[in-house]
Amino acid sequence: MEPAGPAASAGRTRPVRIVDVAALAGVAPGTASKALSGSGQLRAETRERVRRAADQLGFVPDGVGRALSSGRSFTVGLLTTDSIGRFTLPVVLGVEDALGAGDVAVLLCDTRDDPLRERHHLRSLASRRVDGIVVTGRRTDPRTPVSADVPVVYAFQPSRREEDTSVVVDERGGAVAALAHLLALGRTRVAHITGSSRHAAARSRAEAVVDAAASAGRPLVVDPLHGAWSEEWGRRAVDLLVRQVPDVDAVSCGSDQIARGVVDRLRELGRTVPDDVAVTGFDDWDVMALASRPPLTTVGLQMHEVGRTAARLLLEAVDGRPQPGTVVLPTHLVVRGSTVA
């Protein structure tokens, strides 16, 4: 009863199946499948005929049928340890970017730091027969591995199990690079202001700065000041610092937020940045780094690349070439007005 025309307008038109293509090309469905996938032994003429029929009908293979048949769903899960935020978002986009190119889709699973939600999502992903899972999280403290029947890659937040595949960022290297930059500018009295010591990121960056400063013969003028990841703490820390070390001439900060607070407070105290005091940030968060006066010299983390790399490693693992171990991605120093005029 319904019009047989293949190109109905907007309304819910039932999709063309491979049998439709096969019928138009005058071959069996299996043959059409072989023709379109490039497998099997077919005459070039037949192959081309099927291909033309598929084009003409606008055939798009049904992913569900394909998944059922092939056992691969061409879908991966993206599971967050906490909630997607400023840090994990670029990772997520990097994953989506790298996978989308390979016609692999991403199932978004936001955990919100809730183990129950994590279990729920893992079951959901398992039932959907995803080909693999990317696990990410805001913190850099290693997390307990997830248990899944498919390959798993950890992005930014590594797995506690070293034989798992993890992609992390060279935080220590970045912190050392920022410090080296300050020393190269001739600064000799350097302080480090950073976030809570309960965060691995704060601890490892601080340790790296302390070690590098000491081995350069320019030990920090005070122990690292641990507080919060906020502008407010940056401002307060400056007050503490200048009281203790009035002639400080450089501050290495654990984040751009802290650095911005530091810069603001220094200016209010009448110190010129960078002439009197040079300041470095961390993260290269444009909203902070560029709005600061002067804009911040900071350490870029390339989170997008973390996501892309994790996605690539996952695809490798799905294809049977797992690569255990942790990949450490380099950071890069972005020099702006807070260190050089």
Next chain:
Amino acid sequence: MEPAGPAASAGRTRPVRIVDVAALAGVAPGTASKALSGSGQLRAETRERVRRAADQLGFVPDGVGRALSSGRSFTVGLLTTDSIGRFTLPVVLGVEDALGAGDVAVLLCDTRDDPLRERHHLRSLASRRVDGIVVTGRRTDPRTPVSADVPVVYAFQPSRREEDTSVVVDERGGAVAALAHLLALGRTRVAHITGSSRHAAARSRAEAVVDAAASAGRPLVVDPLHGAWSEEWGRRAVDLLVRQVPDVDAVSCGSDQIARGVVDRLRELGRTVPDDVAVTGFDDWDVMALASRPPLTTVGLQMHEVGRTAARLLLEAVDGRPQPGTVVLPTHLVVRGSTVA
């Protein structure tokens, strides 16, 4: 040859199928399906026996098989008009939140403002037989509708076609509320500083403020100042403003970034906020609103709720109850130190 035990350890264990459950319960696969789904006519005892068998084996129905059979994939696509950013992220999370509860998964498709990518993603979603699509975007300018064979709901950025289902935020209402708050504080010389007039958000908020001020008998002291969505513009706009209207006593801003620049610059000029000049922001972006000194009174947009609502409307439409038209969600004013001491 392989161990028949159902609970193999970590290694790639083949998932239990419904036939396994049926065998253990001593019924046919079809019966097991009926027992677990609650359909068909079965004795309560049989139903319970199957249920126990499923629990014992840890059976999770294969989503792929189910999708193929039922025609529903229990998956929806989330398509961004531009790229996921600060504004759209809460929408995305709201969508994921509302759908995850109903065992519906979210396929993430980031468009990056590229029509080619959008086409690619739409094809991918179609091939995966998603049940519906949520479209979102950073800007509030209506977008050209997407063409898909499944229900579509637009979140935050509405569709240009009015009969489509869109969920937006009451920007005008929010802008009016902020202005009313300033007037209620006794301010009489109000200015409005906002972003580029090329953005619908800037235009509609500015119009609303102008209209509300005029009808309250307190017209704005100058025409709205259009610039950029940045702190830098906020600071520059203050310089322009005080030169023109030295006795301005309130500034309504189009965004928290602008408001923060305004507050900073006013303080540098020796004006006290809020005593000399009261300032309101827009968006309630914690990073800006709370780090500002004083913290910003601002308009909260509840983007999370936009996502949740869009998801709910989409599920309704998938279930055959489409609700055409635009839903406008209320904003709420968050009062902080930039207007009241």
Next chain:
DNA sequence: GAACGGCAGGAACACGTTTTCTGAAACGTA
């Protein structure tokens, strides 16, 4: 005692694709 109705559960098929197996035709060689 037979006919009928209602209920429990089994068998078969549908969904759309991929893949394997099999068969037929074409071709070459002895």
Next chain:
DNA sequence: TACGTTTCAGAAAACGTGTTCCTGCCGTTC
């Protein structure tokens, strides 16, 4: 001409679930 080999394409099974149809049994009623 007969036989073997190669090339191509079709038929059928497989993937796992949901649903429909159908059969058999039991109880009831005339």
